[in-house]
Amino acid sequence: MSDHLCDTVFGQIVRLLSGRKFLKFPDEQDLNLWDTFVRKPNPPATRDEEKDSDNSGTPTGDGIRICQEEEYAVNTLDSAQVLYSEGPHSWRQDILNRHERNAEVILVDWYDAKDQERGRSYPWVVSLRTVCIYQSEVKGAHVLIVPITSGYGLGPMLFSPMSEIPTIGRSRIYFWTLFAFVLLQLPTGYAINMAMLLVFRFLTGFFGGPVLAIGGATIIDMYPPIEVPYWIGIYGASGVLGPVLGPLVGGFAAQAKGWRWPIWELTWLCAVVLVVLFFFMPETSAANILYRRAKRLRKQTGKATLKSQSEIDAAEVTLKDHLVVLGRAFTLTFSEPVVFFVDLYCALLYGVLYIWFESFPLVFGEIYGFNIGEQGLTFLGIFVGGVVTVPCYLYWVRNHLMVRLAHGHFQPEVILPPTFFGAFALPVCLFWYGWTSRESTHWMVPLVGSGCFTISIITLFMPVLSYLGMAYPQYAASVLAGNTLFRASCGVVFPLFVRRLYHIDFLK
Secondary structure, three states, X not given: OHHHHOOOHHHHHHHHHOOOOOOOOHHHHOOOHHHHOOOOOOOOOOHHHHXXXXXXXXXXXXXXXXXXXXXXXXXXXXXXXXOOOOOHHHHHHHHHHHHHHOOOOEEEOOOOOOOOOOHHHOXXXXXXXXXXXXXXXXOOOXXXXXXXXXXXXXXXXXXXXXXOOOOOOOHHHHHHHHHHHHHHHHHHHOOOXXXXXXHHHHHHHHHHHHHHHXXXXXXXXXXXXXXXXXXXXXXXXXXXXXXXXXXXXXXXXXXXXXOHHHHHHHHHHHHHHHHHHHHHOOOOOHHHHHHHHHHHXXXXXXXXXXXXXXXXXXXXXXXXXXXXXXXXXXXXXXXXXXXXXHHHHHHHHHHHHHHHHHHHHHHHHHHOOOOHHHHHHOOHHHHHHHHHHHHHHHHHHHHHHHHHHHOOOOOHHHHOOHHHHHHHHHHHHHHHHHHHOOOOOXXXXXXXXXXXXXXXXXXXXXXXXXXXXXXXXXXXXXXHHHHHHHHHHHHHHHHHHHHHHHOOOXXX
């Protein structure tokens, strides 16, 4: 437990205040640990020996530790470029080529397959806890949704690429942006006029978005490729069910105590998440972990030749390269056709999701006479649909997709078959809800129709998140940030025209 605690924000503060006397890393407890894994030069090998070396993962080269399994070969440039599709020879040759250019450098890598600092070595309880931290975010009520959704789309475009910088990592972005989000809820709740409320709603969205947008990249850090679709499915459910729970949680509070109380509820929930993140969320970025390890080892041993791969690569990085990193989310989103069109389709789905926030008060409030609290309960239709659909999707992932991946048939496209079912379910749901929302029809009928919407968005949204993350594993945070921008854009625009659209008499 202490091995993981020392890498949390709490652990880093304790280490700083104690002069690194408490919560030591394994290589600080055993000063000779690093030397155990440094390999001496091997004699020249024959072709047969080279072939055996390729198959077994034997250490090769002066001071280079070649990992024993393919999944542990990591090129730490910009958030661990995990090479999913290339064979063992490819990544070994890449390391050796880099080593030839830096002949006097000892590459700092993972100690072994069970290295406790590596994200994928975390016990399953720690990993599950991390996923639950991100799922605990519940969006606020639908009041003033435009400013917070605008910020929610723009914030990740800045902070997500920053999490891919080895010197920064992910945990700092998580903690400080969520800290700012919680702090900004105070002026939002105490706003004295509309202008103040709009400004701080935008700022809360700007700092609250990165916590959700980087989650997919963190899951890729923690789990091997075969398990990523399963855990992203669980994580992605929060992106769908979170906004639905907002009106449900805040509806009765707003009716009884006024519009400020949903904001206080959101503050309490996120404050709890912040405390859990502070004490129990370790760093998961391989590039950042190895960067700090190399820094510690240089200080302990006095050997300036101990460097992580990201430091070796950074020697050739210019200011222009840093600016490219910060703009990577925009570049990938608008220059990669597959990313652009997938994001566009996700934006349509999210826009339809946000239409429910405006249509439910119109349908169940004006037509069926529900009060504010009861209108919040109508979102249970979408929520129940998710409770039924998510386990079915996860069952398909575990019993079909993961079995196929285990046999080596990996291409990102194998994740997409459920989307065909979701694409068919979406228009069925919309026609069902639209044609039955009238006084002559019982309110349960359109409510059930809205629940069918969850079938489409789950089977479309979750595979797409997994597809983007696994198609661009080294830039997952940036790619998913672009997806967040598109979704937030439609989430901002669609609710603006819904009320007028619902009051058009198309029979005239």
